[in-house]
Amino acid sequence: MDESPATAKAPGRRGDSRQRLLDAALNLFARNGVNGTSLQMIADEMGVTKAAVYHQFNSKDQIVGAVAAPALTQLDATVTAAERLSTRWEQFDAMLTGLVRLVLENSEFAATLQRDPEMGRLIRADEWFASLTARMDTLLIGASPEPEARVALAIAGGGLMVAGIDPALTGIDHQTISTVLLESARSTLAPHTDARA
Numbered sequence: 001m002d003e004s005p006a007t008a009k010a011p012g013r014r015g016d017s018r019q020r021l022l023d024a025a026l027n028l029f030a031r032n033g034v035n036g037t038s039l040q041m042i043a044d045e046m047g048v049t050k051a052a053v054y055h056q057f058n059s060k061d062q063i064v065g066a067v068a069a070p071a072l073t074q075l076d077a078t079v080t081a082a083e084r085l086s087t088r089w090e091q092f093d094a095m096l097t098g099l100v101r102l103v104l105e106n107s108e109f110a111a112t113l114q115r116d117p118e119m120g121r122l123i124r125a126d127e128w129f130a131s132l133t134a135r136m137d138t139l140l141i142g143a144s145p146e147p148e149a150r151v152a153l154a155i156a157g158g159g160l161m162v163a164g165i166d167p168a169l170t171g172i173d174h175q176t177i178s179t180v181l182l183e184s185a186r187s188t189l190a191p192h193t194d195a196r197a
Contacts (some may be wrong), residue, residue, distance in 0.1 A: 018056050020046060025063045026108060034064060039072040064122050068113075071106040072129060076101060079135050081161075092195035093138040093186075100181045103160045104174055111165035142194035149192035156185040 024045040028037040028149040039060060043050045057063050078098030103110050113119055123129050140156075148172045163169065163181055 010147075017052075021053060021056055022063070022067050026067050028114060029064075029116060030108060030112045031065065031118060033116045034060065034122065061122060064119060065126070067109065068119075068123050071102060071109050072123075072132065074102050074106070075099075075136070079132060079139065080195055081168075082139050083135065088193075088195035091139050092189075092193055095136060096185055096189070097182060099136075100160060100178050100185065104178060107165055110161050114161045114165065140189055141192055146192065149189075152188050152192040156188040159188070160185060 004080070021042065025037070025042050028041055028045055032162075037060070039053050040050050042063070046052075057066065065106045075098075078095065078162040082098065085091045085094055094095070113123065137153065141153050143154075160181055163177065171176055
């Protein structure tokens with residue numbers, strides 16, 4: 001990505017128009033994918049000129065980075081807070097709890113990331129994100145995980161992403177979803193982590 005989520009500009013005086021642009025872009029990415037969305041389509045969705053989009057961002061990759069920034073900043077804060085805890089089990093539990101909350105609070109972004117290989121590729125190519133996910137993995141399955149732990153993490157992570165966007169869960173309160181997701185992910189990962197209650 002041209003602009004790392006870690007260094008994406010915070011909204012300034014034009015914050016409202018910037019946020020409108022990011023909302024429009026995320027909506028289009030969700031419908032058409034990153035490759036299927038042009039800057040002109042984003043402009044049309046907003047009812048502005050393409051020049052107005054360029055005034056905010058130099059490229060579509062920058063828009064992807066800015067769309068991802070809130071969720072990844074939240075993930076960074078969750079990882080950092082978990083790392084500060086004193087026992088491995090506290091770290092594991094705080095990371096897992098924070099991950100469930102993050103997926104539910106960023107469900108549209110999670111859905112787009114899950115469905116769109118290009119968005120996933122752009123985000124995974126970011127060095128900051130790679131470092132962040134390595135730290136998260138260590139909190140969940142340890143620094144030297146067995147292959148079985150990697151498989152368990154993939155299952156738990158995939159389950160979180162899918163459950164966070166499943167339309168069949170519409171109408172179920174977030175607390176119920178959160179509780180079941182946390183129990184399921186903990187059950188999947190606990191036998192494969194170096195953390196013990």
